[in-house]
Amino acid sequence: MTSPLISFIIPVFNEKKRLKKGITSILGYLRPKPYSWEIIIVDDGSIDEATTKLYTHTGVFILKTKKNFGKGHAIRLGVEAATGQYIFFTDIDLSVPMIFTDRFLQELKNHDIVIGSRRLKDSKVTKSQNSLRRSLGHGFTQLSNFVLGLNHTDYTCGFKAFRGNVAKKLFAENHINRWAFDPEVMFLAHKYHYTVKERPVSWKNDPRTKVSLTPDILQSAFDLLRIRF
Numbered sequence: 001m002t003s004p005l006i007s008f009i010i011p012v013f014n015e016k017k018r019l020k021k022g023i024t025s026i027l028g029y030l031r032p033k034p035y036s037w038e039i040i041i042v043d044d045g046s047i048d049e050a051t052t053k054l055y056t057h058t059g060v061f062i063l064k065t066k067k068n069f070g071k072g073h074a075i076r077l078g079v080e081a082a083t084g085q086y087i088f089f090t091d092i093d094l095s096v097p098m099i100f101t102d103r104f105l106q107e108l109k110n111h112d113i114v115i116g117s118r119r120l121k122d123s124k125v126t127k128s129q130n131s132l133r134r135s136l137g138h139g140f141t142q143l144s145n146f147v148l149g150l151n152h153t154d155y156t157c158g159f160k161a162f163r164g165n166v167a168k169k170l171f172a173e174n175h176i177n178r179w180a181f182d183p184e185v186m187f188l189a190h191k192y193h194y195t196v197k198e199r200p201v202s203w204k205n206d207p208r209t210k211v212s213l214t215p216d217i218l219q220s221a222f223d224l225l226r227i228r229f
Contacts, residue, residue, distance in 0.1 A: 004036040004059075006101070007084030007164070011042045011074035015092050016050040018206075022092040027057060029098035040081055042074040072174065072181025079171040087167040089160055093206035096159035100201055104161040112194035114161045115186075116201035117154035123200035136217060144183040147224045150190060153198060155182040166194055179216050180223035187227055 008026065012019060023039070030037050039060045043051040045068035054062070063077055075089055086108055090096065096116050107114040118125055119141075137156060144155055156179065162170070169192070176184045189196055 002036070003083045003085060004038045005085050006035065006037045006105070007078075007082035007087045008037065008039045009042065009075055009078030009082060009087065009089040010039065010092055011044055011071050011078070011089070012046065012050065012092050013044045013068060013071075013074075014046045014048045014050070016046075016048040018092050019050045019054060022094055023054065023057075023060065025094055026098060027060075029101070038082070038084060040078045042078045044068050044070070044074040070177035070181070071179065072184075073177040075181065076171045076174055079167050082164070082167070085164050087162045087164050089158070091158035095203050095206060096157065096201045100159060100199075104159075104199065107197050107199060108161055108163060110195075111197040112163050112166045113189055113196045114199055115152070115154070115196065116157040116159035116203070117152075117198045118157050118201065118203045119153040120198060120200040124202045125204075126202060127204045140217070140220060143221065144180075144186075144224055147228050148183055148187045148190075150183070150186055152186055152196075155186065157201065157203065159201060170194075176223050176227065178219055178223065180220040180227065183224060184227045 026039060037059060041051060041060065041062045043062060043064040045065045051062050051064060061081070063081060065074070065077070078089065079087055086105065088101065088104070100116065104114045117123060141153065141155055145151055170185050170188045173188055174181060174184055186196065
């Protein structure tokens, strides 16, 4: 079989309330496109049986883990299974609209990796996080840059795209399972001299986030030190 142009990886954990709507929106965007695609949903140990009850569509594949490992682990499984020429990942809440898919594809003609950023001049945040989460997110970006010697404006925006061979190499060496996996992937990209393009996006906060501030922030800070040293 011919490999699709795009593999879309969507990590989910207990997303019973958002999964069907999110997949319907993604399919509605992709089905009219002239290019081929696949969607890989990685169920990271959910206990709400959301993926079990999801109707199987052509081109939609579901991977399940027996327990919750973390978003980084889920993305890594998805990349391993992906067959597309380009590999994208996004969150099921579609905080970044699917219309950015084609725009990122254009950028991948000249760059190895394209990442969405909420903090560039032309970015548009239509519904912001509360002030505490904004401050912590900005602080995490600054800390990641300082510890890892990088210079990115936004690590945790959940819309990223890679040339397929680049994603395969980076995620084969990615070991962080939780939220610091994004900086780790960028650290590895810098190590291998891949070109990374930050692109402004439109972004809308969904308050039903799965990030628990205190434990996730502390774990991420510890993981940054693991990556660096």
